[in-house]
Amino acid sequence: MATQKTWWGLAFIDSLTNFIDSGRLQRGRAYRTDHRILAFEINKNKIKATIRGNVNPYFGVTKEPKYKVTLSLKSIDKKRWTDIINQICQNPSWISKLMLNEIPANIEQVFTGDSFLPTSFNDVTADCSCPDYANPCKHIAGVYYRLADILDYDPMLLFQLKGLSAAELQTALKKTELGQLFAEHLDTQVYTEISTHQYKYVPLITKKTVNRSKNVALDNSLQSNHRVKAFWQMSDWPEKEVELEEQTISAPLIKKQGDYPAFWTRSNSFVAAMEEIYSNVRKKNKKVLG
Structure with missing residues (x-):
């Protein structure tokens, strides 16, 4: 065989x-x-x-x-x-x-x-x-x-x-x-933008900050509660507030490894397996990756 x-x-x-x-x-x-x-x-x-x-x-x-x-x-x-x-x-x-x-x-x-x-x-x-x-x-x-x-x-x-x-x-x-x-x-390098987080920054409210600004304490508290609620519900956030980090992915590098690179011990094709993984990741993260 x-x-x-x-x-x-x-x-x-x-x-x-x-x-x-x-x-x-x-x-x-x-x-x-x-x-x-x-x-x-x-x-x-x-x-x-x-x-x-x-x-x-x-x-x-x-x-x-x-x-x-x-x-x-x-x-x-x-x-x-x-x-x-x-x-x-x-x-x-x-x-x-x-x-x-x-x-x-x-x-x-x-x-x-x-x-x-x-x-x-x-x-x-x-x-x-x-x-x-x-x-x-x-x-x-x-x-x-x-x-x-x-x-x-x-x-x-x-x-x-x-x-x-x-x-x-x-x-x-x-x-x-x-x-x-x-x-x-x-x-050629392939670039993609990946968000580093999907929630707004929630400032820490302490007694010191409330005492320091009593006139706006209630307003700050209400805004913070709204932000905490938005965080736990994972609602949509304004695009301008999303921090983006540019990462580089060398897509051709995968194909240059061939179907059976030295580290790949499986009997199925390495390239085919990577294509399936990337396809599933893109479908799952379609909203983020576009």
Whole structure:
């Protein structure tokens, strides 16, 4: 059963099954967790991991082993990346999705002659220090699944693993006219005015203040009673007396997190959940927010 939440996470695993036995690959699913992976480091297109093995006295393994896994994806040549980027920048839909941290479903068609996803053993170099000489062993397979999990919330990592950093990709996209406009849109701040309170100020009436101004004491008392009554009844108040505080909300920041950011452990979309929350808040506070 697949554990990936995005189509590109699923596509990464599916692409591996084109040249790796699916049964052997699935053995690694249990080795993708923090319990098994003691260390995990990504540097450009290379991954280094330390995997916790099993104690097995039958095979003479009496002490918990720790296996070293190294894995790398074949990089695409820089000159070839220039051609690929030029083709990507001709498609407005691809530009907008990539700048929102999403991978377009049909983007692989511009990688003619190269592979965006691994399609054969020529695209991947993997090694493990365990005694299982088959490729992949369950520890290497665990690293594949961990990568797929990371791609769910960081899809731009796939570009890095193929030789183009996310920063280089964004820079190239922003050089286009559409990319510039879209970048400005993402940086736009959304302002909203939120009232700090919904009642009038009620002054404190003491004996000292009454004695200080006996002539107006009764009038002040009546006004105060009226204000206290208005407070408890939460009646409408004059707009001019409402103190407003300007707050900034970066709406595009929500979408830039993607559907499955690293902190989001639920199976439903983060963006969809936020949209529902904001919709409910706006309906509930329609009078205040407008």
